[in-house]
Amino acid sequence: MYDCIIIGAGPAGSTAAKTLADKGFKVLLVEKFKLPRYKSCSGVLIKKSMDLVKLYFGESTPQFTMCAPTENRGMIFTTDKGKEYRFEQEGLNVWRSSFDNWLTTKAAESGAEVRDGTAAIDRKEQDGYVTVTLHGEKTYTEDARYVLDCEGVVGSLKRKILSKPQGYITTFQTFNKGTVDLDYHYFYAYLQPELSEYDAWFNVKDNLLVLGVSVKDPSQIAGYYARFLACMKELHGLRIDEETKSEKWLMPHIRPGCAVQYRAGRVFFAGEIAGFLNPMGEGISAGMESGHCLACAVAKHFDDADMICADYRQSTATLKTYMERQWGFVAGMADTFAEKKLK
Ligand SMILES: Cc1cc2nc3c(=O)[nH]c(=O)nc-3n(C[C@H](O)[C@H](O)[C@H](O)COP(=O)(O)OP(=O)(O)OC[C@H]3O[C@@H](n4cnc5c(N)ncnc54)[C@H](O)[C@@H]3O)c2cc1C
Numbered sequence: 194m195y196d197c198i199i200i201g202a203g204p205a206g207s208t209a210a211k212t213l214a215d216k217g218f219k220v221l222l223v224e225k226f227k228l229p230r231y232k233s234c235s236g237v238l239i240k241k242s243m244d245l246v247k248l249y250f251g252e253s254t255p256q257f258t259m260c261a262p263t264e265n266r267g268m269i270f271t272t273d274k275g276k277e278y279r280f281e282q283e284g285l286n287v288w289r290s291s292f293d294n295w296l297t298t299k300a301a302e303s304g305a306e307v308r309d310g311t312a313a314i315d316r317k318e319q320d321g322y323v324t325v326t327l328h329g330e331k332t333y334t335e336d337a338r339y340v341l342d343c344e345g346v347v348g349s350l351k352r353k354i355l356s357k358p359q360g361y362i363t364t365f366q367t368f369n370k371g372t373v374d375l376d377y378h379y380f381y382a383y384l385q386p387e388l389s390e391y392d393a394w395f396n397v398k399d400n401l402l403v404l405g406v407s408v409k410d411p412s413q414i415a416g417y418y419a420r421f422l423a424c425m426k427e428l429h430g431l432r433i434d435e436e437t438k439s440e441k442w443l444m445p446h447i448r449p450g451c452a453v454q455y456r457a458g459r460v461f462f463a464g465e466i467a468g469f470l471n472p473m474g475e476g477i478s479a480g481m482e483s484g485h486c487l488a489c490a491v492a493k494h495f496d497d498a499d500m501i502c503a504d505y506r507q508s509t510a511t512l513k514t515y516m517e518r519q520w521g522f523v524a525g526m527a528d529t530f531a532e533k534k535l536k
Pocket of ligand 1: 200201202203204205206223224225226230232233234235236237238239242311312313314343344345346347348349350364366442443444463464465466470474475476477478480
C-alpha cells in the first residue's frame with residue numbers, strides 16, 4: 194500500500210512527489226511516457242517559476258536544461274487593437290524534456306519511486322484507499338490511500354471519473370531556421386483576432402524561430418497560421434529558410450471565473466488537469482505551486498480527506514485569485530479572453 198500514487202511526471206506531479214517523499218511518505222510517481230518525455234511548450238520559466246524551483250527543489254534551475262538565449266527578459270503583448278505592452282521580468286528559456294526530467298530525478302533522489310512507460314488507466318474507490326489500474330508492459334493494480342492526479346491537459350483518468358469534459362484550446366507551433374527583426378530575449382504574444390482565436394506567439398529556442406497560433410476550432414489552424422506568418426513578414430521582416438518541425442498540442446480553455454476541480458473522492462487534482470493555468474499558457478509555476486500545496490495538505494491531514502481538500506483549497510486560494518486577476522487583465526486587452534466573441 195502506497196501512501197500516494199501520483200499520476201504524471203510534469204511540474205505538478207514531480208513537485209508533489211518530491212514534497213511528500215521529503216516528508217517521509219511512501220510515494221509512487223507514474224508517467225505514461227518513457228522519460229525524458231516530450232512536452233510542447235515555449236519553455237519560458239518566469240521569475241516565479243525560478244523562485245519556486247529554488248524553494249521546492251533546493252537549488253537553481255541547472256544550466257543543462259536551458260536553451261539559447263538562456264535569459265528571457267519578459268513578455269511583449271500586442272492587444273487586439275494593435276497596442277504594444279512590455280512586461281520586463283527576469284526569466285529563463287528551458288527545454289521542457291530536460292527541465293521536467295530534472296524535476297523527476299530530484300523527486301526520485303528524495304525517495305519517490307518513479308515508474309515511467311506506465312499509464313494509470315482506471316481507479317476504484319475502496320474503503321479508505323484507492324486501487325489504481327496501471328498499464329505498462331502488463332496491466333496490474335496498485336493500492337494507495339490517495340491518488341494525486343497530475344495528468345496535465347488531457348487526463349484520461351479524470352475523464353473516467355468526471356463526466357463533464359474540460360474545454361480545450363488547440364495550439365500549433367513550428368520551429369524554423371531563419372531570421373526576424375525582433376529581440377530574441379523576449380516572448381511575444383499577439384492578441385489580434387485575425388491572427389488566432391486565442392493568441393499567436395513568437396519566441397526563440399536554440400536559434401530556431403518558434404511561431405505559434407492557438408485556436409478553438411482546429412480546422413482553422415492553417416488560415417490563422419498563414420495570416421500570422423504574413424503579418425510577421427510585413428511588420429518584422431520574418432524570413433524562414435527551413436521549417437524543421439511542427440506540432441499540435443492542447444491546453445485547457447480557461448473561462449472567466451477560472452473554475453478549479455480539486456477533488457473526486459480520494460483522488461485529488463493538481464496542475465493543468467485541475468484548471469491551474471495562467472494567461473498566455475504560463476502553467477509551470479501554477480503546476481509546481483498547486484502540486485506542492487496539495488502534497489503539504491495530504492501530509493498535514495493524512496487521515497482526513499475532507500480536511501486535505503479544505504486545506505488544499507485554502508492554500509491555493511492566492512494562486513486562484515492571482516489567476517483570476519491575470520485573466521481579467523488579459524480580457525481587458527482582447528475581447529476573445531472576455532468571451533465576448535465566442536461562437
Ligand atoms: C504550446 C504551449 C506552450 C506553453 N508554454 C509555456 C511556457 O512558456 N511557460 C509555462 O510556464 N507554461 C507553458 N505552457 C503550459 C505548461 O506546459 C503546462 O501548464 C504545464 O506543463 C502543466 O504542468 P502539469 O504538471 O500540470 O502537466 P504536464 O506538464 O502536462 O504533465 C502531465 C504528465 O502526465 C502524464 N500523463 C498524462 N496522463 C497520464 C496517465 N493516465 N498516466 C500516467 N501519466 C500520465 C503526461 O505524459 C505528462 O508527462 C505551454 C503549453 C503549451 C501547450
